[in-house]
Amino acid sequence: MKSSQAIILNNPKKRNALSLSMLESLRENILTDVDGEDLRVIVISAEGPVFSSGHDLKELTSLQGREYHAKVFHTCSEVMTLIQDVPVPVIAMVNGVATAAGCQLVASCDIAVATDKSSFATPGVNVGLFCSTPAVAIGRAVPRKVAMEMLFTGSPISAQEALLHGLISKVVPEERLEEETLAIAQRVCRASRPVVALGKATFQRQMAQGRDAAYATASKVMVDNLALRDGQEGIRAFLEKRQPVWSHKTEKAPP
Amino acid sequence: MKSSQAIILNNPKKRNALSLSMLESLRENILTDVDGEDLRVIVISAEGPVFSSGHDLKELTSLQGREYHAKVFHTCSEVMTLIQDVPVPVIAMVNGVATAAGCQLVASCDIAVATDKSSFATPGVNVGLFCSTPAVAIGRAVPRKVAMEMLFTGSPISAQEALLHGLISKVVPEERLEEETLAIAQRVCRASRPVVALGKATFQRQMAQGRDAAYATASKVMVDNLALRDGQEGIRAFLEKRQPVWSHKTEKAPP
Amino acid sequence: MKSSQAIILNNPKKRNALSLSMLESLRENILTDVDGEDLRVIVISAEGPVFSSGHDLKELTSLQGREYHAKVFHTCSEVMTLIQDVPVPVIAMVNGVATAAGCQLVASCDIAVATDKSSFATPGVNVGLFCSTPAVAIGRAVPRKVAMEMLFTGSPISAQEALLHGLISKVVPEERLEEETLAIAQRVCRASRPVVALGKATFQRQMAQGRDAAYATASKVMVDNLALRDGQEGIRAFLEKRQPVWSHKTEKAPP
Structure with missing residues (x-):
C-alpha cells in the first residue's frame, strides 16, 4: 500500500x-x-x-x-x-x-x-x-x-x-x-490521516458559512479533533519533545 | 452602429x-x-x-x-x-x-x-x-x-x-x-455577443451561490451555450481550423 | 482618558x-x-x-x-x-x-x-x-x-x-x-468616533450579504451617516476649507 x-x-x-x-x-x-x-x-x-x-x-x-x-x-x-x-x-x-x-x-x-x-x-x-x-x-x-x-x-x-x-x-x-x-x-x-481529513472537510464546510456559524462549526471540530487518539498523541508528543506516532485511525483517545 | x-x-x-x-x-x-x-x-x-x-x-x-x-x-x-x-x-x-x-x-x-x-x-x-x-x-x-x-x-x-x-x-x-x-x-x-452576455450574467449569478448550486447553474448554462447558433459555429470553426463567423443573435443552432 | x-x-x-x-x-x-x-x-x-x-x-x-x-x-x-x-x-x-x-x-x-x-x-x-x-x-x-x-x-x-x-x-x-x-x-x-463605528459595523454587515442587499444596507447607512452631527460638520468643514471639529457624539445634526 x-x-x-x-x-x-x-x-x-x-x-x-x-x-x-x-x-x-x-x-x-x-x-x-x-x-x-x-x-x-x-x-x-x-x-x-x-x-x-x-x-x-x-x-x-x-x-x-x-x-x-x-x-x-x-x-x-x-x-x-x-x-x-x-x-x-x-x-x-x-x-x-x-x-x-x-x-x-x-x-x-x-x-x-x-x-x-x-x-x-x-x-x-x-x-x-x-x-x-x-x-x-x-x-x-x-x-x-x-x-x-x-x-x-x-x-x-x-x-x-x-x-x-x-x-x-x-x-x-x-x-x-x-x-x-x-x-x-x-x-x-507526515500528518495523521483522520486529522487532515477532518481539517479538510471542515475548511470546505465553514468557508460556505457566515462567520459566526463558521466559528460554531470549527470550535466544535477542534474539540472533536482533541478527542481523537491522534489528537492526544500529537499534543503529548509535543509536550514530551518527541516525534508523534500516529495510529491514522479514526478512533477516540482512551479516556 | x-x-x-x-x-x-x-x-x-x-x-x-x-x-x-x-x-x-x-x-x-x-x-x-x-x-x-x-x-x-x-x-x-x-x-x-x-x-x-x-x-x-x-x-x-x-x-x-x-x-x-x-x-x-x-x-x-x-x-x-x-x-x-x-x-x-x-x-x-x-x-x-x-x-x-x-x-x-x-x-x-x-x-x-x-x-x-x-x-x-x-x-x-x-x-x-x-x-x-x-x-x-x-x-x-x-x-x-x-x-x-x-x-x-x-x-x-x-x-x-x-x-x-x-x-x-x-x-x-x-x-x-x-x-x-x-x-x-x-x-x-471579437467574441459573440450572446455568448458573452450569457457568460457575464452567469458569472454574477453563480458567484452569489454556494459551490454546488453554482456548478448546477453553470453546467446547465454550458449546455444552453452549446445549443446557441454561435456556440456551434465556434466549435465547428475550431475543428475546421477557420475563423468563426458569428451571427451575434440569441437563436438556437439548427438541429 | x-x-x-x-x-x-x-x-x-x-x-x-x-x-x-x-x-x-x-x-x-x-x-x-x-x-x-x-x-x-x-x-x-x-x-x-x-x-x-x-x-x-x-x-x-x-x-x-x-x-x-x-x-x-x-x-x-x-x-x-x-x-x-x-x-x-x-x-x-x-x-x-x-x-x-x-x-x-x-x-x-x-x-x-x-x-x-x-x-x-x-x-x-x-x-x-x-x-x-x-x-x-x-x-x-x-x-x-x-x-x-x-x-x-x-x-x-x-x-x-x-x-x-x-x-x-x-x-x-x-x-x-x-x-x-x-x-x-x-x-x-483623527476621524469621528461614531462615523468610524458606523462604518466598521456596516462593513462587517454588508460583506455577509449578497450584493443587492449589501447596497440596500449601505445606502441607508450613508443617509444615516449624513444625518449625524459629525457627518454634517465634516462636509461643511470641507466646503468651507477648514479642519472639522468633531463632537464624537452619536447625535443627529440640527435640522
Missing part, C-alpha cells in the same frame, strides 16, 4: 483533453484508494507540454446532442467537487499550458505547484463557449477582476501572475518540479 | 464629481445602446487629471435633506449594479485619481486599465462620511485588510498596489493607456 | 500562548474602555520574539476534558469576533512569529503592521490538531490556496508573502515598527 496516489493525464497527443472517458477515469482513479487507511495525498500531473486543454470539443458538437453534453458537464463538475471533498489533499503538478476545464482542474486542487513556463487561460469565449463552469472554480480562487479579464479576453496569464493572485501555490524551475512537489507531498504525508 | 460605446466623465472642473445629474446621465449613457445587437463593449473614461472624486459634497448637506440624499445613493447603487448587470463587458480607462464613489466606479467595472500615476482612495472618513457604499464594491474586489485600511485611514493606494490586490486589471504608462485599453476592448469585441 | 488603548501580550516565556486566562484577559482589556467616548483605536502587540504561539497545548490534553476544551475554543472565538465587532479599529503590531491562534489573532484585526522578520503559520497539523478555528479567520483574509497550503503543510509564510496575500497590511523594518504603527493609529484617531 502506498501513501501517495499519482494520477497522470496520459493523452498528450490530444493535449490531455478532458473527454468524458478521461473524466470518468479521473474520477475512478481519485476514488480507487481514497478510503484506504494508508493514502495520505493525491498528485495529479500530465504527460507532454500541455497539462490539459479542457473539454474535447469534438464531444460538444450538435451531433452528440443535449443529453450527452449534459452528461459531460455533470461528470466534470463531479470530478472537480470530488477533488475538494475527498479526505486527502490533492496536489496539481503542472508543467505547461492549462486551459478551460484544464485550468478549472488546477483551480480545484488544494495545492498547485507549477513550472515557470506554465500558463493558464479560459479561452472558451474565442470558440463561442464561455468558460462558465471553469469560472466556478477560478472565481473562487482569484480576485474577481482577474477572473473576469481571463474569461472575457481569453488571454493567458503566466505562472507568476497565477501565483500572485492565488490560482497556484508555488512556481519552480522545470528541473525542480518533481522534487518540490514531492517535498510538499511528503510534508503532507 | 458601433460595437464600442465610449462614456466620458466630462466635468473636470468639478473633478468629475458624481453628482445626481452626472449619475443619471451615466445611467442613461450605459442604457442607450446596451440592447443593440451591435454593441460589444462599454469603455468609461474621464477628462482631466481626476478620474472622479466621488459624490458632490454640495449635494449632501442638510439643505437638501434626507429624501434627496436617499435619491443620490439609490441612483448611485443603481449605476454601479447596472454596470455589472448589462450584457456587455464594461472597461474603466483610468488616468488619475479615483476616490470614494469614483473608486467604487472603477471597482464595479469588469475590467480596469490604469496609468501608473493613477491612485485610488476612500477618504470619506476624513470628511465624516464613511465610504460605506464604495466598500460594497471594493470589499468584493480586494482582500479585506486592504479594503479596511483604505476605509479606516483614507490613505490612497498606488496603481501598482491596486493591481497587486485585484482592484484593477492592468497598469500602463500614460502614453499607452488608450492603445492598451483599445487592444483589450477589441479582443472583447 | 486616552484615545488609544494598548494591549500587550506579556507572557514571552510561554511564547505569549493564548491560554484560557490570557484569552479572558484579552477580552477584558478589549472591553474595558471600548464604549468610552474618547477611545478611537486599539493596538495589540506582544513582548518578546514570539507574537503568539496560539493555544497553550498543556490546556488541551485529555486531563482537562471535553468541557474545558469547549470553553477554551468558545472563548477564543468570542475574542476573535469581538475584535471585529467593537466600534473602534483594532490594529495588530507584530514583531516575530505568529502561529495557530496567534496567526488567527493577526488575521482577525482590522489592520496589521508587521516587521520584515515576522512570519505566520498554522502548524497545528504537525501536532495532530488541525488549525480549523484559525482557518475561519485566515480563510477569509487570503486566497483559498494560500490558506490551504498553510493549513496542510504547517509551513510558515514570510511577512512579504503575508502582505502580498492580504494577511497583513504593511511590512516595515524592525526599528520603524512603533513609528509606522503609531502613524496609522493617529490617522485613524
Whole structure:
C-alpha cells in the first residue's frame, strides 16, 4: 500500500483533453484508494507540454446532442467537487499550458505547484463557449477582476501572475518540479490521516458559512479533533519533545 | 452602429464629481445602446487629471435633506449594479485619481486599465462620511485588510498596489493607456455577443451561490451555450481550423 | 482618558500562548474602555520574539476534558469576533512569529503592521490538531490556496508573502515598527468616533450579504451617516476649507 496516489493525464497527443472517458477515469482513479487507511495525498500531473486543454470539443458538437453534453458537464463538475471533498489533499503538478476545464482542474486542487513556463487561460469565449463552469472554480480562487479579464479576453496569464493572485501555490524551475512537489507531498504525508481529513472537510464546510456559524462549526471540530487518539498523541508528543506516532485511525483517545 | 460605446466623465472642473445629474446621465449613457445587437463593449473614461472624486459634497448637506440624499445613493447603487448587470463587458480607462464613489466606479467595472500615476482612495472618513457604499464594491474586489485600511485611514493606494490586490486589471504608462485599453476592448469585441452576455450574467449569478448550486447553474448554462447558433459555429470553426463567423443573435443552432 | 488603548501580550516565556486566562484577559482589556467616548483605536502587540504561539497545548490534553476544551475554543472565538465587532479599529503590531491562534489573532484585526522578520503559520497539523478555528479567520483574509497550503503543510509564510496575500497590511523594518504603527493609529484617531463605528459595523454587515442587499444596507447607512452631527460638520468643514471639529457624539445634526 502506498501513501501517495499519482494520477497522470496520459493523452498528450490530444493535449490531455478532458473527454468524458478521461473524466470518468479521473474520477475512478481519485476514488480507487481514497478510503484506504494508508493514502495520505493525491498528485495529479500530465504527460507532454500541455497539462490539459479542457473539454474535447469534438464531444460538444450538435451531433452528440443535449443529453450527452449534459452528461459531460455533470461528470466534470463531479470530478472537480470530488477533488475538494475527498479526505486527502490533492496536489496539481503542472508543467505547461492549462486551459478551460484544464485550468478549472488546477483551480480545484488544494495545492498547485507549477513550472515557470506554465500558463493558464479560459479561452472558451474565442470558440463561442464561455468558460462558465471553469469560472466556478477560478472565481473562487482569484480576485474577481482577474477572473473576469481571463474569461472575457481569453488571454493567458503566466505562472507568476497565477501565483500572485492565488490560482497556484508555488512556481519552480522545470528541473525542480518533481522534487518540490514531492517535498510538499511528503510534508503532507507526515500528518495523521483522520486529522487532515477532518481539517479538510471542515475548511470546505465553514468557508460556505457566515462567520459566526463558521466559528460554531470549527470550535466544535477542534474539540472533536482533541478527542481523537491522534489528537492526544500529537499534543503529548509535543509536550514530551518527541516525534508523534500516529495510529491514522479514526478512533477516540482512551479516556 | 458601433460595437464600442465610449462614456466620458466630462466635468473636470468639478473633478468629475458624481453628482445626481452626472449619475443619471451615466445611467442613461450605459442604457442607450446596451440592447443593440451591435454593441460589444462599454469603455468609461474621464477628462482631466481626476478620474472622479466621488459624490458632490454640495449635494449632501442638510439643505437638501434626507429624501434627496436617499435619491443620490439609490441612483448611485443603481449605476454601479447596472454596470455589472448589462450584457456587455464594461472597461474603466483610468488616468488619475479615483476616490470614494469614483473608486467604487472603477471597482464595479469588469475590467480596469490604469496609468501608473493613477491612485485610488476612500477618504470619506476624513470628511465624516464613511465610504460605506464604495466598500460594497471594493470589499468584493480586494482582500479585506486592504479594503479596511483604505476605509479606516483614507490613505490612497498606488496603481501598482491596486493591481497587486485585484482592484484593477492592468497598469500602463500614460502614453499607452488608450492603445492598451483599445487592444483589450477589441479582443472583447471579437467574441459573440450572446455568448458573452450569457457568460457575464452567469458569472454574477453563480458567484452569489454556494459551490454546488453554482456548478448546477453553470453546467446547465454550458449546455444552453452549446445549443446557441454561435456556440456551434465556434466549435465547428475550431475543428475546421477557420475563423468563426458569428451571427451575434440569441437563436438556437439548427438541429 | 486616552484615545488609544494598548494591549500587550506579556507572557514571552510561554511564547505569549493564548491560554484560557490570557484569552479572558484579552477580552477584558478589549472591553474595558471600548464604549468610552474618547477611545478611537486599539493596538495589540506582544513582548518578546514570539507574537503568539496560539493555544497553550498543556490546556488541551485529555486531563482537562471535553468541557474545558469547549470553553477554551468558545472563548477564543468570542475574542476573535469581538475584535471585529467593537466600534473602534483594532490594529495588530507584530514583531516575530505568529502561529495557530496567534496567526488567527493577526488575521482577525482590522489592520496589521508587521516587521520584515515576522512570519505566520498554522502548524497545528504537525501536532495532530488541525488549525480549523484559525482557518475561519485566515480563510477569509487570503486566497483559498494560500490558506490551504498553510493549513496542510504547517509551513510558515514570510511577512512579504503575508502582505502580498492580504494577511497583513504593511511590512516595515524592525526599528520603524512603533513609528509606522503609531502613524496609522493617529490617522485613524483623527476621524469621528461614531462615523468610524458606523462604518466598521456596516462593513462587517454588508460583506455577509449578497450584493443587492449589501447596497440596500449601505445606502441607508450613508443617509444615516449624513444625518449625524459629525457627518454634517465634516462636509461643511470641507466646503468651507477648514479642519472639522468633531463632537464624537452619536447625535443627529440640527435640522
